Amino acid sequence: EVQLVESGGGLVKPGGSLRLSCAASGFTFTTYSLNWVRQAPGKGLEWVSSISGSSGYIFYADSVKGRFTISRDNAKNSLHLQMNSLRGEDTAVYYCARGGSGNVYLIDWGQGTLVTVSS
Amino acid sequence: EIVLTQSPGTLSLSPGERATLSCRASQNVGSTYLAWYQQKPGQAPRLLIYGASSRATGIPDRFSGSGSGTDFTLAISRLEPEDFAVYYCQQYGNSPFTFGPGTKVDIK
Numbered sequence: 419e420v421q422l423v424e425s426g427g428g429l430v431k432p433g434g435s436l437r438l439s440c441a442a443s444g445f446t447f448t449t450y451s452l453n454w455v456r457q458a459p460g461k462g463l464e465w466v467s468s469i470s471g472s473s474g475y476i477f478y479a480d481s482v483k484g485r486f487t488i489s490r491d492n493a494k495n496s497l498h499l500q501m502n503s504l505r506g507e508d509t510a511v512y513y514c515a516r517g518g519s520g521n522v523y524l525i526d527w528g529q530g531t532l533v534t535v536s537s
Numbered sequence: 538e539i540v541l542t543q544s545p546g547t548l549s550l551s552p553g554e555r556a557t558l559s560c561r562a563s564q565n566v567g568s569t570y571l572a573w574y575q576q577k578p579g580q581a582p583r584l585l586i587y588g589a590s591s592r593a594t595g596i597p598d599r600f601s602g603s604g605s606g607t608d609f610t611l612a613i614s615r616l617e618p619e620d621f622a623v624y625y626c627q628q629y630g631n632s633p634f635t636f637g638p639g640t641k642v643d644i645k
Contacts, residue, residue, distance in 0.1 A: 462625065
């Protein structure tokens with residue numbers, strides 16, 4: 419059974435930093451892309467970032483480019499999102515999701531971790 | 538950036554009725570780079586359809602996807618009580634891999 423468990427969310431002040439993590443199990447980790455998708459309270463889904471299995475391909479939404487950094491540790495089956503210069507509009511539930519093989523449709527999702535940016 | 542527009546915003550139907558949801562892209566997303574997700578309140582999204590028309594594992598055959606290029610459709614042949622939810626389309630042909638704003642299917 420595929421499991422994706424996010425952690426690291428919380429309350430942070432504007433301009434602050436936070437590092438999200440996602441622990442993965444139940445699949446061959448290096449075969450699949452991993453992704454972050456967020457959802458602001460009461461709003462729709464917003465794709466944030468993707469990283470390929472070998473970390474050779476990395477993509478970001480324009481809204482986070484230059485502030486967020488995605489990475490993965492294939493030895494520990496984990497995904498990370500370093501978030502710097504946080505803004506109020508970054509407040510959202512952040513989901514970790516496993517992508518399809520060679521594609522970025524999102525097969526499996528974690529339950530999400532809430533990030534709140536507020537003074 | 539490819540912008541996805543979903544219509545209608547809300548669809549009010551009764552159990553047993555057919556639902557037809559539309560997703561239109563501002564540019565060609567290719568024949569297969571379109572996915573559909575279902576999300577219920579308080580839950581993570583669930584993949585329904587990928588490649589425009591392929592059902593994900595465990596998805597009932599009352600869900601079907603069609604379309605190519607810029608116009609895509611998700612159909613639910615006979616609504617079951619558990620199908621009332623919000624549905625999102627997503628294109629993954631070009632970064633940024635955008636989502637549509639969603640269609641809410643609620644009980645009439």
